[in-house]
Amino acid sequence: MTTAAPLLPPADWRDFLALTKPRVMTLVVFTGLCGMLAAPASIHPVIGFTAILCIALGAGAAGALNQWYEADLDAAMRRTQKRPLPDGRMDRQSALHFGVGLAAFSVILMGLAVNLVAAAILTVSILFYVLVYTVWLKRRTPQNIVIGGAAGAFPPMIGWAAATGDMAVLPVLMFLLVFLWTPPHFWALALFVKTDYANAGVPMLPVVAGERVTRHQIGLYTIPMAIAAVAPWPLGLTGPVYGGVSVATTAIFALLALRVATRRQGEGDAMKPEKRLFRYSILYLFVIFGALVADRWIFA
Amino acid sequence: MTPDDQDLIRRRQASRARVMALLLGALVLLIFAISIAKIQLGMHG
Structure with a gap:
């Protein structure tokens, strides 16, 4: 005999908004906007x-579908158990319909109003986040965040494609920067919320390989990230404003990452260096993308 | 279903309908603005 799911009242509109992960969306929108503003073409406002x-909307749709698929994981983690699905404020079918509908709407509107190149990259980014990261990798490999990080790296390329209808080296470097920034950013977080991930059975690197390996990996991934961050300047794609800001902010990032990478396990100081690296990594991305736009506008 | 439950459902339906109306209104305005922009872009090559 099967038991029927309890009948829920219609979800509040705020719960639909929460499904879209508005805080994550801020960074996605910002990097997308910077990609568009840094492009060497004007676009109608x-x-x-x-x-x-x-x-x-595409990012929101991907977030909603992620929460639809991971409701069981979210229920097992303190950080996420108050989300609409694990908290029982919404039924799963509503979340699925909302996510699929929003994804289709965002891609169709992009294709009709902007251009097909931007719509195609937006489609790839949504599918990558939902199918490759959420469904395929997240529960299977500690490298989930490395490959899945590509999903969050697409917005600068989409913004650039929206303005130019084309692709170039600079947006690919911006993609690489976000792609390579994701592992140190998330692993710093995973170091201080390790118990949460362990309880949910998510094979995050600190859970599977331990703190020492994670710390080394943070240090190692910072090296190619720093190269991708600074590269546009020596390649002549940007001017000295971006060059100066990228060198200075990346040096600070590298120092914080080095501190995390060389620390030993169980030093018992509430993971302050890891939290500092995590907070700085968010600021870093905002500053470096802001500098890119400022530089392109000054030297256009 | 208790009167409280019915009241909650009615309130949720009303607030969702208001938000949906606002979103549809915004969409109409956006489509109008996109149409004007496309016409302008077409006129200026």
């Missing part, structure tokens, strides 16, 4: 606004 809206 209305079309530009539409492109950014589509990036935000």
Whole structure:
């Protein structure tokens, strides 16, 4: 005999908003906007606004589908157990319909109002986040965040494609920067919420390989990330404003990462260096992308 | 279903309907603005 799921009242609209992970969306929108503003082509403000809206809606759709698929994991983690699905404020079918509908709407609007290249990259980014990261990798490998990080790295390329209808070396380097920034950023977080991931059975690197390996990996991934961050300057794609800011901010990132990488296990100081690296990594991305736009506008 | 439950459902339906109306209104305005922008871009090559 099967037991029927309890009948829930219709979910509040705020719960649908929460499904879209608005805080994650901020960074996605910002990097997408910077990709668009750094492109060597002007875009009509209305079309530009539409492109950014589509990036935000696409990210929101991916977030909703992620929460639909991971409701059981979210229920097992303190950080996520108050989300609408694990908290019982919404039924799974509503979340699925909302996610699929929003994804389709964002891609169709991007294709019709902006251009097909941007719509194609947006489609790839949504599918990558949902199918490759959420469904395939997250529960299977500690490298989940490395490969899955690509999903969050697409927005600068989408923004650039929205303005130019084309692709170039600079947006690919911006993609690489976010892609290589993701492992140190998330592993710093995973070091101080390790118990949460362990309880949920998510094979995050600190859970599977231990703290020491994770610390080394943070240090190792910072090296190619730093190269991707600074590379646009010596390659002549940006001017000295970006060059100066990228060198200075990346040096600070590297120092914080080095501190985390060389620490020993169980030093018992509430993981302060790891929390500092995590907080700085968010600021870092905002500053470096802001500098890119400022540089392109100054030296355009 | 208790009167409280019915009241909660009615309130949720009303607030969702209001938000949906606002979103649809915004979408109409956006499509209009996109159409004007496309016409302008077409006129200026």
